[in-house]
Amino acid sequence: MPFSRLSEAFQKMEVTSSRIALTEILIELFKQTPSQLMDDVVYLIQGKLYPDFVGLELGVGEKLLLRAISLATGVGPQEVEKLYKQLGDVGKAAEDCEKRRRQATLFREPLTISRVYSTLEKVAKAFGEGSQDIKIRLLASLFNDAEPLEARYLARIVLGKLRLGVADYTVLDALAVAFGGTKEAREIVERAYNLSSDLGLVARTIAEQELEGVKGIGITVGRPVRPMLAERLKTPQEVLEKIGGEVAAEYKFDGERMQVHKKGDQVWVFSRRLENITDHYPDVTRIAGDGIKAEEVIVEGEGVAFNPDTGEFLPFQELMHRRRKYGIEKAMEEYPVSLYFFDLLYLDGVDYTQKPYSERRRKLTEIVEESERIHLAPMIRTESPDGLETFMMEAIERGCEGLVVKDPGSNYRAGAREWAWIKLKREYRTEMTDTVDLVIVGGFHGRGKRTGVYGAYLVAAYDKEADMFRTVCKVGTGFTDEDLKDFYEMMSRYETDHKHPRVDSKMEADKWFIPQVVIEVLAAEITLSPIHTAAWGSIRSGAGLALRFPRYTGRLRLDKSPEDATTVQELIEMYRRQTKSIVEEEAKEIR
Ligand code: AMP
Numbered sequence: 001m002p003f004s005r006l007s008e009a010f011q012k013m014e015v016t017s018s019r020i021a022l023t024e025i026l027i028e029l030f031k032q033t034p035s036q037l038m039d040d041v042v043y044l045i046q047g048k049l050y051p052d053f054v055g056l057e058l059g060v061g062e063k064l065l066l067r068a069i070s071l072a073t074g075v076g077p078q079e080v081e082k083l084y085k086q087l088g089d090v091g092k093a094a095e096d097c098e099k100r101r102r103q104a105t106l107f108r109e110p111l112t113i114s115r116v117y118s119t120l121e122k123v124a125k126a127f128g129e130g131s132q133d134i135k136i137r138l139l140a141s142l143f144n145d146a147e148p149l150e151a152r153y154l155a156r157i158v159l160g161k162l163r164l165g166v167a168d169y170t171v172l173d174a175l176a177v178a179f180g181g182t183k184e185a186r187e188i189v190e191r192a193y194n195l196s197s198d199l200g201l202v203a204r205t206i207a208e209q210e211l212e213g214v215k216g217i218g219i220t221v222g223r224p225v226r227p228m229l230a231e232r233l234k235t236p237q238e239v240l241e242k243i244g245g246e247v248a249a250e251y252k253f254d255g256e257r258m259q260v261h262k263k264g265d266q267v268w269v270f271s272r273r274l275e276n277i278t279d280h281y282p283d284v285t286r287i288a289g290d291g292i293k294a295e296e297v298i299v300e301g302e303g304v305a306f307n308p309d310t311g312e313f314l315p316f317q318e319l320m321h322r323r324r325k326y327g328i329e330k331a332m333e334e335y336p337v338s339l340y341f342f343d344l345l346y347l348d349g350v351d352y353t354q355k356p357y358s359e360r361r362r363k364l365t366e367i368v369e370e371s372e373r374i375h376l377a378p379m380i381r382t383e384s385p386d387g388l389e390t391f392m393m394e395a396i397e398r399g400c401e402g403l404v405v406k407d408p409g410s411n412y413r414a415g416a417r418e419w420a421w422i423k424l425k426r427e428y429r430t431e432m433t434d435t436v437d438l439v440i441v442g443g444f445h446g447r448g449k450r451t452g453v454y455g456a457y458l459v460a461a462y463d464k465e466a467d468m469f470r471t472v473c474k475v476g477t478g479f480t481d482e483d484l485k486d487f488y489e490m491m492s493r494y495e496t497d498h499k500h501p502r503v504d505s506k507m508e509a510d511k512w513f514i515p516q517v518v519i520e521v522l523a524a525e526i527t528l529s530p531i532h533t534a535a536w537g538s539i540r541s542g543a544g545l546a547l548r549f550p551r552y553t554g555r556l557r558l559d560k561s562p563e564d565a566t567t568v569q570e571l572i573e574m575y576r577r578q579t580k581s582i583v584e585e586e587a588k589e590i591r
Contacts (some may be wrong), residue, residue, distance in 0.1 A: 001033060001034060001037055001112060002110055002111065002112055002113070003111035003112055003113050003115075003116050003146075003150055003154075004110070004111070004147060004149070004150055005029075005113075006029075006041065006044065006113055006153070007147075007149045007150045007152070007153050008149070009025055009026075009028075009029045010045075010153045010162075010164060012025050013025055013164045013166065019170060022166065022170055023170055023173050023174050023177070026045075026166070026170065026171065026174035026178075027174045027177050027178045029041070030174055030175065030178040030179070030203070030207070031178050033207070035204065035207035035208045036204070036208070037113055037114065038200070038203040038204040038206075038207040039200030039203055039204040040113060040114070040117040040200070041113060041203075042171060042199050042200045042203040042204075043117075043199075043200050044113070044116075044117065044157065045164065045166055046162075046166065046171075046199070047156070047157050047161070047162030047163065047164070049117070049120055049121055049124055050200075051197060051198045051199065051200060051274075052197075052273070052274050052275055052276075053197060053223065053224050053270060053274050053275065054276070055275060055276040056124050056125070057124065057160075058120065058123055058124050058158055058160070059123075059126075059135070060123060060135055060139070060159065062084075062090065062159065064132060064135060064136060064139075065090065065139065065155060065159060066080045066081055066084060066090075066093075067136055068135075068136045068139035068140045068143060069093070069094050069139075069143050069155065070097070071136065071140040071143075072139075072140040072141075072142075072143035072144040072146075073097040073098060073100070073101045073143065074101060075097045075100055080097055083096050083097065089156075089161075090155045090156060090159050090161060091151075091152040091153060091155045091156040091161070092152065093155070094143065094146075094151040094152055094155035095148045095149065095151050095152040095155075097151070098143070098146060098147065098148040098151045099148050108144075108145055109145050110145065111142065111145050111146055111147075111150055115142075116142060116154065119138050119139075119141065119142055120142075120157070120158070122134075122138055123135050123138050123139060123158075126138070139158065142154060168193065168199060169190075171199055171203070172186065172189050172190055172193055172199075172202075173186065175189050175202065175203055175206055176188075176189050179206045179207065179210060179211070180206070180210075180211050185211055188211055188214050188215055189202055189206060189214055191414075192205070192214045192215075192217035193226070193415070194226045194414035194415035194416075195217060195218055195219050195225055195226075195353075195414055196217050196218075196219075196220065196223055196225075197223060197224045197226050197274050198223060201217065202214060202217065205217060218351060219298065219345065219351050219353070221261045221262070221263045221296050221297070221298060221346065222261055222263065222266075222268055224259050224261075224270035224274045224276075225259065225298065225345055225346075225353070225414050226274065226415035227257065227259065227272055227414070227415070228343075228412050228413050228414060228415070228416060228418075228420075229416065229417035229418075229421070230404055230417065230421035230422060230423045231417060231418065231419050231421065231422050231423070232422065232423040232424075232425070233422050233423075233424065234424075235385075235424075236385040236386075236388035236389050236392070236424065237385045239388065239405045239422050239424055240383065240384075240385060240388070242419055242422060243405065243406075243407045243419070243420075245383065246381055246382065246383045246408065247381070247382065247383070247388075247405050247406065247407065247408065248357060248358070248361070248379055248380075248381055248405070248407075248408045249379065249380055249381075249382060249388055249391055249392075249403045249404075249405045249406070249424075250342055250377040250378065250379045250403060250404050250405075250406065251340070251377050251378050251379075251395040251398065251400045251403065251404075252395065252400055252401045252402045252403050252404045252423060252424075252425070253302035253304050253340050253377065253400050253401070254302075254304065254313070254315065254316045254400060254401045255302045255303050255304035255305065255313075255316055255319060255337070255340075256271065256272070256302065256303045256316070256319050257272040257300065257301075257302055257303075258270070258271070258277075258281075258284065258300070258301055258302065258303045258339070259271075259298065259300050259345075260284070260288045260292070260298070260299050260300070260301065260339075261297070261298050262288065262289060262292055262294065262296070262297050262298075263296050264295065264296075265289070267285040267286075267288055267289045269281050269284055269285060269288075277323075279328070280322045280323055280324070281322060281337065282328065282332065283332050283336060283337060283373075284303055284337055284339060287339060287373045287374050288339065288374070290369075291339075291368060291369045291370075291373075291374040292367055292368055292369075293366075293368075293369055294347055294348060294367045295348055296346070296347070296349070297344070297346060297347050297348070297367065298344075298345040298346040298347075299341050299343065299344050299345065299364065299367075299368070300341065300342060300343040300344075301339050301340050301341035301342055301343075301377070302339075302340050302342070302377070303319070303337045303338070304337065304338050304339075304340060305318045305319050305321075305322075305335045305336070305337055306336060306337075306338055307476060307477060308333070308334075308336050308447075308448050308449070309447060309448050309449050309450040309455050309476065310444075310446070310447075310450070310455045310456045310476030310477070311447065311455075312399065312456070312474070312476055312477065313398070313399035313400075314335070314477075315524070315549055319335065319337070321334065321335050322335060336373070337373075338373050338374070338375065339373065339374045339375065340376070340377045341364060341368050341374070341375070341376055341377065342364075342376070342377040343360060343361075343364065343412060344360045344361075344363050344364040344367070345360075345412060345414075347363060347367070352412065353411060353412035353413075353414055354412075355411065355412075356408065356409045356410060356411060357407065357408050357409065357410055357411075357412075358408045358409070360412065361379065364376065378395075381408070388403065388405065388424065390530060390542070391403060392426070393528055393529060393530040393543060394530055396426050396527050396528070396529065396546075396548070397529050397530060397531050397532075397546065399548075399549075401425050401426065402423065402424050402425035402426050403423075403424045404421055404422070404423055405421070405422045405423075405424055406420065406421050406422075407419075407420040407421075426527050426528075432522070432523050432524060432525050432526060432547075432574070432578065434574065435520050435522045435553055435555075436461070436472075436520070436521055436522075436523070436547070436566040436570075436571070436574075437518050437519070437520055437521075437557050437560055437565045437566050438459035438460060438461060438472060438473075438475075438518065438519060438521050438565055438566060439460050439461075439462065439469050439516070439517065439518055439562045439565045440457045440458070440459055440491065440494075440513055440515075440516075440517045440518075440519060441458050441459065441460045441469055441471065441499075441500065441503045441505065441509070441512065441515050442457065442458030442471075442499075442503075442505065442507075442509025442510075442511060442512050443456075443457055443458070443491060443509060443510060443511040443513065444456045444457070444458070444474065444476075444509060444511075445510045445511075446484070449481070450484060452488075453484045453485060453487070453488040454487065454491065454510075454511070455476050455484075456474050456475060456476030457474070457475055457476070457487075457519075458471055458473075458505065458507060458509045459471065459472060459473060459474075459475055459519065459550075460472060460503065460504075460505070460515065460534070460565075461534045461566050461567060461568045461570075462562065462563055462564075462565045462566070462567045462568065463504075463534070463567065463568040463569075464563075464568070464569060465569075467502065468502055468503070468504050469500075469502055469503050469504065469562065469565075470503075470504045470505075470532075470533040470534040470535070470536070470544070470568055471503075471504070471505045471506075471507060471532045471533050471534060472532050472534045472544075472545060472546055472547050472571065473521075473523070473532065473546050473547040473548075474507070474550075475519075475521055475550040475551065475552055477549075477550070477551040477552065478521075478551035478552035478553060478554065479552050480554075483552070490517065491511075491513055491517065494513040494514040495511060495512070495513060496512050496513065496514055497512070499512045500512060500513070500515060502515060503515060504533045504536075505533060506531050506533055507532070515562045516562055517556070517562075518556075518557040518558075518560040518561075518564065518565050519552055519555070519556055519557060520552070520553045520555035520556075520557055521547065521550050521551065521552060521553065522551055522553050523547035523549055523550040523551070525547075525548045525549075525578065526545055526546070526547060526548070526571065526574055526575045526578060527545070527546055527547075527548050528540055528543040528545065528546075529543060529544050529545060529546030530542065530543055530544075531544075531546070532544045532545065532546040534546070534568045534571055535568050535571055535572050538568075538572055539572065539575065545568075545571050545572070545575055
């Protein structure tokens, strides 16, 4: 099939703004495409060579592409670059160069889809020394034989700028109509896609083996399953009403979703967006390989970064340090990851997505061997709003975002956002911009690099009315190695054998101190807490106020006496202001 057929379709798609018209163009194209080319055509429509999880890219930058175009057309390199700058679109520039072609070709062999695809595949697979030259030669061979319109799309594909805006679901619609024609056909292709994450595979299978073949597409270890997603509600009451009866509630960790596949000794990790992120997480691969007791398995969980010196969770953003090509070893040390598994999708030949949550969770418990770095997401079964509320506060206290509440009878619905999973996040979420001054009342022994000093401190706000110090958080972040040593020495002067009578704490510290030293702390936000005692019962019964993601700013407030610290009353004010601004913001969004 000539590549020009595909370029013409691209040209039509590019000027279409209606989804129906887009689908029509695809249907026409699919009907004319030989079945053995269907997968290549579908990948090319999406500007790719493979599904995302393969993770192989063309590895061609602008410069290299422009050189190849220049080489093929005889238009000077500077002129090509100038054209590109003027037109602002590499496709248009390539097209223009073909029109201005200075180099007449004696033998022009029309491009076919197979040739374009297989040549681009060679470009993607050229690595190492001399690979740049190989890539240029391969690309030049294509541009040498390309017509202007073909050059436009070729250049865009190469730079990953095709962007026809064809959604996966539009391709599925078109496939279902072109080869099935019924509503049932649509459901079957979608199911196959959700389980395989591979549109090309679904397309080729339906073209070659019709719907019966597509029904046979299932889960394969090494190929990600499209993840089940959660809806969102505001209160425990609403969640319980929506699901009805007893629910299963799990901590909602604030990390990166990881779908871990294991087959014998091989382990893959896929992101929520189905990218293969195995290389970014060699530690996860190792831990999961050891801790999951099964031959062939797919499990899902959240990878959460933690501070190796204090054990505290770190905000989700810190995981971005792991998304790099080089220096993974160092990032692994600085930002180690713990795994919290919450689902089982496949086990030794059995598709668990078809089984209810309770059964999946039970089996998951059997195959995951918990250790320091690998856990099951804590879970409770409850029917009561209070039960959910308390569990949610406990989750937040542990540094989680809230809960994901699940219908115990529901299957795993790959690729779907439905009410079988409902997010219940902490109500208020806003930046806390002011720093607070807090009093050190307790210390926790450090681990790892912090052995021999305190790794974190328990800090408190001052309750003026009762003349007491009530805890608000444990802080271990923000201290330099030097700070830790200095603090250790300084705090030895204030050590006491028991909790000081002016300190109110539910949390047990390794060492107690006389309230004396004030430090400045900045946190992400103030939340309700079942553990910290500041403002106990003032906002909600059975809860105090705590700081989330606190960090020492480096300012030791020797100028302040403990009674000058931020007061509990001030914290309540800050919490109310924060809440009010959120309510206003939400109201604005609704308007
Ligand atoms: P959101 O990203 O806010 O839509 O929330 C859904 C995400 O929460 C999932 O994609 C997971 O990455 C994450 N998550 C954390 N803990 C859980 C859990 N116990 N069950 C399901 N998802 C979880």
